[in-house]
Amino acid sequence: MSLLVLKFGGTSVGTPERIRNVAERALRLRGDGHSLVVVVSAMSGETDRLLGLARELHPRAEGRELDVLLSTGEQVTIALLSMALEAYGCPARSYTGGQVRILTDSAHNKARIRSIDDSRIRGDLEAGRVVVVAGFQGISEEGAITTLGRGGSDTTAVALAAALNADECRIYTDVDGVYTTDPRVVKRARRLERITFEEMLEMASLGSKVLQIRAVEFAGKYNVPLRVLSSFEEGQGTLITTEEGRVEQALVAGIAFNQNEAQLTIQGVPDQPGVAYRILGPIADANIEVDMIVQNVGADNTTDFTFTVHRNDYEKALGILEQVSGELGARNVAGDTKIAKISVVGVGMRSHAGIASRMFEALARESINIRMISTSEIKISVVVDEKYLELGVRTLHDAFELEQEPTGQSTDR
Amino acid sequence: MSLLVLKFGGTSVGTPERIRNVAERALRLRGDGHSLVVVVSAMSGETDRLLGLARELHPRAEGRELDVLLSTGEQVTIALLSMALEAYGCPARSYTGGQVRILTDSAHNKARIRSIDDSRIRGDLEAGRVVVVAGFQGISEEGAITTLGRGGSDTTAVALAAALNADECRIYTDVDGVYTTDPRVVKRARRLERITFEEMLEMASLGSKVLQIRAVEFAGKYNVPLRVLSSFEEGQGTLITTEEGRVEQALVAGIAFNQNEAQLTIQGVPDQPGVAYRILGPIADANIEVDMIVQNVGADNTTDFTFTVHRNDYEKALGILEQVSGELGARNVAGDTKIAKISVVGVGMRSHAGIASRMFEALARESINIRMISTSEIKISVVVDEKYLELGVRTLHDAFELEQEPTGQSTDR
Structure with a gap:
């Protein structure tokens, strides 16, 4: 008998109707002998409805009271799912984050989990109940309701699985697993x-929005086997786990891509120590996140410095760069929002x-x-013209034969 | 500087928009130097929306999980009102029932308040904050969310006022006070x-739905001055207080009425000890509440026994009575749903x-x-044919000159 979150x-x-389907799925797993903890999010649309109400009353609703408001979304779902289970004669009990005692820091709207008290949940599981927990929320030391930020329900599930030493954490989504690349771009994905x-971390951070990055980090850190699968269809989904358990021997796991970035270049900067800091310092001060960074030494003792930011930050970053350019005596500032990043990801490339x-x-x-190249231990990213995105992804998917099941073609690892 | 709830x-x-109006009203009172605790209900329609969702998942949704669900209604309002206050630069802090620690028994859906921890609220008041509390809800010893049942927000407000020793508890409603009778029936009310x-208790229990009975009982017991007034208009409303503070010397405070009852009569019951119990015992066992009870001794050693129940319970009560009638050897069972109860209420009638x-x-x-008469220390109720309801109420309103301000016409009390 295993414990599943x-x-x-x-x-x-x-x-x-969908909540009833979730209850039925839980009942089948329970019938197979599993103990169950079920973490749920707010019903789709509910969080946006609540945010809309908040904005009518406060132009910049945030902080403590926003968490009081938003946390009601999941609270509604836990009650409804528990009722649905009880309607089938299955004993169930719901808990808000505060009731479990998912203790977080006090960073409202983006709190981080500090500890989880598993005693109540264990008691219910021993009593044969299905435990239903509100995702996305916790409680601070001071007893205030906190939320983990959007998508935090994945983190709640993984953290509970770690605290309870669960056999598997299953994330049900609207896709049936993790693909070698986006099936909308490559049909044979x-x-x-x-x-x-x-x-998975590289795939997620590069734009495959299947799972929250924090949840994957958490699962990796505490070694919680994580499975992504469909809410609406049957199937085994994709198991995210450590390398040891890996059977497939593919060099490359998948092709990720990202179309939300913009590129900025400052050319002909007199090359001297501290240039990178003088360029990127003001960017960081403006709270702009930088993704890829490339620096080339040019001919006449000058250097070209290129980096990418989120497209939403492009105009702001360009303004900053133009000012910095003057101070540094650079030749030119250029930028482009019509770019795309394509990455090949796989632990196989280590060896x-x-x-x-x-x-x-x-x-x-x-x-x-190729306009830019950046590499890490398990991925290689290139920046290309946006118009080449689909062609590039398809080409690489074919080049690494990702449409085929790997068959141990590289056993020397 | 006084403390108002x-x-x-x-x-x-x-x-x-209305929540903003509430915030503005609170700001004006705060500007006048009052410390404020504001208790709010769920936005109108929200509780019914949640109940509708619940019924889709469980035909008889009740108990623990229903409370988890319904309590979100007030939680949304406290967050929004606090945001509205903060948008005006007024420091505010919201609390759910559990966060205040409004401790109740474990009777889900109809819990009773046992105690209130006022320490957090006092701390906030001292810090100059407006405290916003979710009505209608509390927490059990076991940490489960409980609700006080519909209308329980009034009780929350009164209980908080008692715990904080507030100067006044103000209940804002859609009427501008308590009237001598329903103004829809008597224009000069x-x-x-x-x-x-x-x-007020007699007026409320007889059908003037201005305030919850339990809230008035609570206020009377702890001597909390209670004021009913309009949310939408200015005005002093009606102060509900002890007799000592009373200036008006009216014999009769008002005319209450109730059109939701039905009358049941069992005739020609052989008169012997225990008849009343043998008739009303099975009614009580069926969870039917009985209001008026009248028994007359008839001629031939038999008795006629009449009582009233809520109309919704009429058919059920009639069925029980027909069975009891056979066992008791009664002559006949009769009933009528076309009745109305009219009551004259006033502490003046004591003396x-x-x-x-x-x-x-x-x-x-x-x-x-007049079909039935029943009296208590401060009220006289009669049951009449339903068709005479309006005429009866108007007639009595005139007879006791309730349209006129009392001017100390009876100073001998």
Whole structure:
């Protein structure tokens, strides 16, 4: 008999009918002998409805009272799901974050979990109850309601699974697993049976919005096996786990991409120590997050410095850069919002050379010009013209034969 | 500087605009130097919306999980009102029932308040904050969310006023006070400046739905001056207080009436000890509440026994009575749903004879037949044919000259 933590997002509990479906799914798992803790989000649309009300009363609603407001969304769902379970004769008990005692720091609207008291939940599980917990929320030392920020329900589920030492944490979503790339771009994209925490982090941060990054980090840190699967269809989904448990031997797990970035370049900066700091310091001070950074030493003792930011921050960053450019005596400032980032991700590349050249060769064959390159241990990212996004992704998906199930072609790891 | 507890019901906080109006009213009172605790209900329609969701998932949603669900209604309002106050630069802090620590028994859906921890609220008041508290809800010893049942927000306000030793508890509603009778029936009905707790209890239980009975009982018990006034208009409303503070010297405070009852009669019951119990025992066992009870000894050693129940319980009660009738060897069972109860209420009648005869004389003058009579220390109730309701109420309102301000016409009390 195993203990499972299940998490259902807003779409999966968006209507009473769907909540009943969640109850039925839980009943089947319970019938198979599993003990269950079910974490739920607010019904889809509810959080936006509450935010709308808040904005009518305060132009910049935030902080303590916003958490009091938003936390009601999940509270409604836990009550309804518990009722649905009870209607089937299944004993159930709901808990808000505060009632479990999911203790967080006091950073309202983006709190972090500090500790979880598992005693009440364990008592209910021993009594044969299904435990239903509100995601996304906790309580501070001072007894104030806190929320973890959007998508925090995944984190709640993983943290509960870690605290309860659960056998698996299952995140039910509107997709049936993690794919080698976005199936809307590459029709032959393949659902992965397994992926490592690290690969998943790279895939998530690069734009595959299946899971919250924090939840994956948390799962990796506490080694909680995490499974992503569909709320609406049957299927095994994708198991996210450590490398040890890995059976597939693919070099590359998937192709991630991101279309939300913009590129900024400052050219002909006199090369001297501290240039990077003098450029990026003011950017950071303006609370703009920088993603890729590339610096090339040019000919005449000057350097070209390029980085990418979120498109929403482009205008602001450009303004800052123009001022910095003057101070540094740079030749020119340029920028472009019509770019796309494409990344090849896989723990296999740690031990395998040749991934990068295979990538660049494939792109060259299609005459796709690479504007920036950045690498890490398990990924290689390139920036290309936005118009090449789909072609680039398809080309790389083909080049690494991702449509095929891996069959142990590289057993030397 | 006085401490006021204000309570605003669902209609008064039914839209963001109305919540803003509540904030503005609180700001004016704060500007006058009052310390404020504001108790609010769920936005109008919200509780019904939540109940609708619940019924879709459980045909008889009740108990613990229903309280988890319904308590979100007030939680939304406290957050929004606090935001509205903060938008005006007024420091505010919201508390759910559990956060205040309004401790109740564990009777879900109809819990009773056991104690209130006033330490947090006092701390906030001392810090100059407006404290906003969710009505209608509390927490059990076991940490479960409880609700006091519909209308329980009034009780929350009064209980807080008692715990904080507030100078006044103000209940803002959609009427501008307590009237001598329903102004829809008698146009010249007059708003009372003051009324005693006992009179208010009789008025409320007889159908004037201005205040919850439990809230008035609570206020009377702890001697909390209670004021009913309009959310939407200015005005002094009606102060409900003890007899000592009473200035008006009216014999009769008002005319209450109730059209929701049905009458049941069992005739020709052989008169022997225990008859009343054998008739009403099975009625009570069926959870039917009985209001008026009248028994007359008839001629031939038999008795006629009449009582009233809520109309919703009429069919059920009639069925029980027909069975009891057979067991008791009664002659006949009769019933009527087309009745109305009219009551004259006033503490003045304690020390004044002649109220009853004046009442009966007035009704006789209009040829209104009285079917049942029941009296208590401060009220006289009659049951009449439903068709005479309006005429009877108007007649009695005139007979006791309730349209006129009392001018100390009876100073011998």
